[in-house]
Amino acid sequence: MKIVVLKGMLKESHEKKIEDTAEKVGAKVCFVKDEKDIPEDFKDAEVIYGFGINTAKTSKALKWMCVPSAGVDAFVEPGFFANDDCLLSNSSGAYGVTIAEHIIAVTLMMMRKLTYTYEEILNGVWGLPKPQKSLKDCRITVLGTGDIGRTFAKRAKAFEPENIIGVCRSGKSDEESFDRVVKIEDLEEVLKETDLLVMSLPDTPETKGILSEDKIKLLPEGAYIVNVGRGSAIDEIALAKYLENGKLGGAALDVFVNEPLPKESPLWKTKNLLITPHNAGNLTLDYTLNKNVDMFCEDLLNYSNGLLLKYIVDRKKGY
Amino acid sequence: MKIVVLKGMLKESHEKKIEDTAEKVGAKVCFVKDEKDIPEDFKDAEVIYGFGINTAKTSKALKWMCVPSAGVDAFVEPGFFANDDCLLSNSSGAYGVTIAEHIIAVTLMMMRKLTYTYEEILNGVWGLPKPQKSLKDCRITVLGTGDIGRTFAKRAKAFEPENIIGVCRSGKSDEESFDRVVKIEDLEEVLKETDLLVMSLPDTPETKGILSEDKIKLLPEGAYIVNVGRGSAIDEIALAKYLENGKLGGAALDVFVNEPLPKESPLWKTKNLLITPHNAGNLTLDYTLNKNVDMFCEDLLNYSNGLLLKYIVDRKKGY
The missing domain is CATH 3.40.50.720 (NAD(P)-binding Rossmann-like Domain)
Structure with a gap:
């Protein structure tokens, strides 16, 4: 399994936690700053953690996108995902x-x-x-x-x-x-x-x-x-x-x-x-960022075990 | 017993409550905006509710001053009261x-x-x-x-x-x-x-x-x-x-x-x-003002029954 992680505000400790979890489930992780930096051999990644909008829109290989926000209205429009069966999870609970x-x-x-x-x-x-x-x-x-x-x-x-x-x-x-x-x-x-x-x-x-x-x-x-x-x-x-x-x-x-x-x-x-400029919740607070990463790692275990994602979004309901 | 009340922010309902309590204990109340408005026949009042600084400094008849603040540092200097035995109570608990x-x-x-x-x-x-x-x-x-x-x-x-x-x-x-x-x-x-x-x-x-x-x-x-x-x-x-x-x-x-x-x-x-300009607590909040008046009336009953004031200040300790 290949996983792309958009680094955003992640610190070393967070990358370590994600790498450790990936190792447990036998997955390879690639951390990038920006979607345009995704290397050739990760373009067919199965999972992306971050606002991987371009990937979602273009990659038929993508099976799960986890976004580090609670709001998902930008991702639930019909036809948004190139792979219509792609799972979407969010970080509602971290904010x-x-x-x-x-x-x-x-x-x-x-x-x-x-x-x-x-x-x-x-x-x-x-x-x-x-x-x-x-x-x-x-x-x-x-x-x-x-x-x-x-x-x-x-x-x-x-x-x-x-x-x-x-x-x-x-x-x-x-x-x-x-x-x-x-x-x-x-x-x-x-x-x-x-x-x-x-x-x-x-x-x-x-x-x-x-x-x-x-x-x-x-x-x-x-x-x-x-x-x-x-x-x-x-x-x-x-x-x-x-x-x-x-x-x-x-x-x-x-x-x-x-x-x-x-x-x-x-x-x-x-x-x-x-x-206030849409800043009530942001990822600068350690607690929020830690929880965000914990939630992704928890669901990575669920995903690799074929279980239902805990933080899954019902794309039809929109949350 | 004669009581002077400095009106400050008191509303009609508060004056009513004070008058009712005074009636119970057989006292006469005089409401004034300012100390200089105290009529001749209340200059020898036994009780004053409010920052009656001039009265405290000059009246030997004054036996109890209740101030509508929590802080009392201005009133505990030795020699502040013309009557050195004057009781001082505050409104600590209202703020x-x-x-x-x-x-x-x-x-x-x-x-x-x-x-x-x-x-x-x-x-x-x-x-x-x-x-x-x-x-x-x-x-x-x-x-x-x-x-x-x-x-x-x-x-x-x-x-x-x-x-x-x-x-x-x-x-x-x-x-x-x-x-x-x-x-x-x-x-x-x-x-x-x-x-x-x-x-x-x-x-x-x-x-x-x-x-x-x-x-x-x-x-x-x-x-x-x-x-x-x-x-x-x-x-x-x-x-x-x-x-x-x-x-x-x-x-x-x-x-x-x-x-x-x-x-x-x-x-x-x-x-x-x-x-902030010493405005964390003020008397504009109904809850604070109501509680303030309730505390004075409670102690007015105590005072007239010869009981210890509940909200008394230890002038030596300063609170």
């Missing part, structure tokens, strides 16, 4: 910790007006006290109860919110930090009693535009929205409108319909909108 | 929630480079991924295990740190979120294994300059410091030095030796220093 910390950070920055304080400090101004809101007694709704939503809920629970409600397709979750879990059909009811809406949804036909203007309108006065899933889930124009008119307390977006956010987008200057 | 959220917020802002990201966004720049650190697996030391330190520790625990060590005079605490509690004498040992040092100490002779240059040097490379207690606890010049030379990962100060921070202070421009 929960870092993205949950992002959600807590931006939520508190909004609730405590810390961006305004920071702007004052940059200008040498010792500002007046600003109105503070709190996660204590806050009604939190988590739309999308995957690894990110659950890891966030565990942390948020310690802040003594009034409740945390999970919303997902099945209406079920084992995570005990949710006071209640409801189906997506019940979203409208839940939004009416939501002070903080956290969105961690994959991009699928079902989630596109799920937070429409009609739904934004249901949120109570002063509510906050945090989106770390995919930008397509929110009607950005409506969101900007309800931020500008003061209905919403604030929004923190890490993801956008178009990324990078175009220079001409009005979102850059929208009131009470905290923008 | 834990809001200040704990501040500590989490500024810690994550530093660990995730969110101030740099925000500056880029203000300039219309969609920046590159920045190196992230995490509370997960972090070694946290909490210097000062009062209400603020304990409330922070409870929240921090949910982020799965490697450990949380409390440091206080007695070396003891009931708070289960601390993996270990040690005495101040053991601080040096603990600092060597501290990635995040949270300081929530009152200003007393013992705490002045407790984080000296020698102690800062003991911290591991890349450590973070958050101070929400009193500015006098840190050698600010040494702190700035170890931020500028990159030994420390960052520091977030809400309190300073001189406040407001003087225009000419080099701290304004110190690298990786996140300044």
Whole structure:
């Protein structure tokens, strides 16, 4: 078996771990910086770990691509793989910790007006006290109860919110930090009693535009929205409108319909909108990178033993 | 019994609660905006709720002053009260929630480079991924295990740190979120294994300059410091030095030796220093204000029944 690994941010210890696992299953590994560096004798590799987009599109020999991201919307379009039976796995589960910390950070920055304080400090101004809101007694709704939503809920629970409600397709979750879990059909009811809406949804036909203007309108006065899933889930124009008119307390977006956010987008200057450049989760955190590599190695054993991949993506569902 | 209440941020509901409690104990209450508005027949009031500094300094009739802050260093100097037997109580216990959220917020802002990201966004720049650190697996030391330190520790625990060590005079605490509690004498040992040092100490002779240059040097490379207690606890010049030379990962100060921070202070421009204008806890948060009033009313019942005040300050100890 031949495996190509796109090095990305991998450190020596990670390459060692991958090599050791490959040896166990009798596979040969080739580490490259870029797809164009794949040597001739690895062009027919069976497995690729990394965003091997060109390989996926052109190699009929490829049987499994593992991507180091949670989002896979770029790879699930019909016809994307030259080999239509190619397996796709992702690294959903590696990003929960870092993205949950992002959600807590931006939520508190909004609730405590810390961006305004920071702007004052940059200008040498010792500002007046600003109105503070709190996660204590806050009604939190988590739309999308995957690894990110659950890891966030565990942390948020310690802040003594009034409740945390999970919303997902099945209406079920084992995570005990949710006071209640409801189906997506019940979203409208839940939004009416939501002070903080956290969105961690994959991009699928079902989630596109799920937070429409009609739904934004249901949120109570002063509510906050945090989106770390995919930008397509929110009607950005409506969101900007309800931020500008003061209905919403604030929004923190890490993801956008178009990324990078175009220079001409009005979102850059929208009131009470905290923008981050799709950086809630990245591979600079050792924990995330280690977990990512561990997950690939775990599945490499599964793959070579003919077992189902643990982190497989259902390409039809899109996650 | 006559009571003067300085209104500050009190709402109608709070005044009602105070009036109801006063009625129970047969006291008369006078609400004023400012000490200079105290009417003639309340100048000999027995109790004042608020920063009644002039009254404390001049009225021999005053027997109890309750201040709506946790810090009391301004009121414990010998000779401060015209009536040397005057009782002093504070509102330590009302600020834990809001200040704990501040500590989490500024810690994550530093660990995730969110101030740099925000500056880029203000300039219309969609920046590159920045190196992230995490509370997960972090070694946290909490210097000062009062209400603020304990409330922070409870929240921090949910982020799965490697450990949380409390440091206080007695070396003891009931708070289960601390993996270990040690005495101040053991601080040096603990600092060597501290990635995040949270300081929530009152200003007393013992705490002045407790984080000296020698102690800062003991911290591991890349450590973070958050101070929400009193500015006098840190050698600010040494702190700035170890931020500028990159030994420390960052520091977030809400309190300073001189406040407001003087225009000419080099701290304004110190690298990786996140300044907030003594605003970690303020009375704008409903929860904090409600709790503050509840505490005063609770002690008003105690006072009128000749019981010990629950929130009494030991003026000799200074907290």
